[in-house]
Amino acid sequence: MSDSPILELEKVSMSFDGKQVLRDVSLILHQNETCGITGPSGCGKSTLLRIVNDLLSPISGTVRFQEKDVKEWDPQELRRRVVMVPQEAKMFPGTVRANLVWGLRVHGMAADDEQLKTILQEVQLWPIDLDGNAENLSGGQKQRVAIARALLLKPKVLLLDEPTSALDTESALAVEKTINDLLSDYKMAVLIVTHNKEQAKRFTSKIVELENLTEAS
Ligand SMILES: Nc1ncnc2c1ncn2[C@@H]1O[C@H](COP(=O)(O)OP(=O)(O)OP(=O)(O)O)[C@@H](O)[C@H]1O
Numbered sequence: 484m485s486d487s488p489i490l491e492l493e494k495v496s497m498s499f500d501g502k503q504v505l506r507d508v509s510l511i512l513h514q515n516e517t518c519g520i521t522g523p524s525g526c527g528k529s530t531l532l533r534i535v536n537d538l539l540s541p542i543s544g545t546v547r548f549q550e551k552d553v554k555e556w557d558p559q560e561l562r563r564r565v566v567m568v569p570q571e572a573k574m575f576p577g578t579v580r581a582n583l584v585w586g587l588r589v590h591g592m593a594a595d596d597e598q599l600k601t602i603l604q605e606v607q608l609w610p611i612d613l614d615g616n617a618e619n620l621s622g623g624q625k626q627r628v629a630i631a632r633a634l635l636l637k638p639k640v641l642l643l644d645e646p647t648s649a650l651d652t653e654s655a656l657a658v659e660k661t662i663n664d665l666l667s668d669y670k671m672a673v674l675i676v677t678h679n680k681e682q683a684k685r686f687t688s689k690i691v692e693l694e695n696l697t698e699a700s
């Protein structure tokens with residue numbers, strides 16, 4: 484295993500309209516590591532994931548992916564390797580299949596139905612009608628489509644924003660196991676936002692606890 488970090492956050496700070504949300508958040512992640520992000524609602528957990536993905540720029544501090552500042556990465560290249568599953572699992576108009584391969588298509592890649600079936604089995608969403616309308620799926624099914632869509636890209640860093648909040652415990656455990664199994668296959672690291680202390684304890688090797696800066700000041 485390589486000793487060089489896959490992801491480094493160095494004193495990352497963020498504010499919106501003069502209100503500070505993140506102050507000096509630092510973190511080092513190596514491949515095979517899973518880190519939990521916890522903290523009260525509004526403390527900046529989703530903001531932090533967006534900064535890692537370079538969807539937002541911090542007011543100060545640096546994020547390095549594979550030892551290179553994310554600002555120096557081509558954004559598309561970066562987001563193929565550092566893949567986010569957002570808090571709200573958005574489906575695009577169209578079939579379940581189209582939604583699953585959406586991320587791959589953006590990056591000029593494809594998957595056949597066999598590959599889709601394998602990944603759907605992994606996230607406990609098989610059998611499912613691949614030709615069905617994705618917008619008709621339940622919240623928990625959408626979450627699993629969103630996770631499968633991300634995993635199909637074989638990310639190096641997977642950013643999960645409360646990925647199992649709409650799942651029953653059994654499905655949540657199955658999804659966690661799949662992600663754990665894929666850590667070494669993909670040589671990946673995972674950053675997971677979770678409110679669930681049990682999940683953080685059983686699933687992560689380190690935890691970053693953010694505080695609510697706006698309420699404190
Ligand atoms: N684009 C934005 N413009 C202005 N303010 C924003 C923006 N994004 C987030 N904020 C504010 O930053 C703070 C942190 O938001 P964020 O969504 O990161 O919190 P969170 O920890 O993910 O909360 P939750 O647990 O409810 O999902 C909130 O006060 C939010 O209103």
Ligand SMILES: [Mg+2]
Pocket residue numbers: 528529530570644
């Ligand atoms: Mg959030």
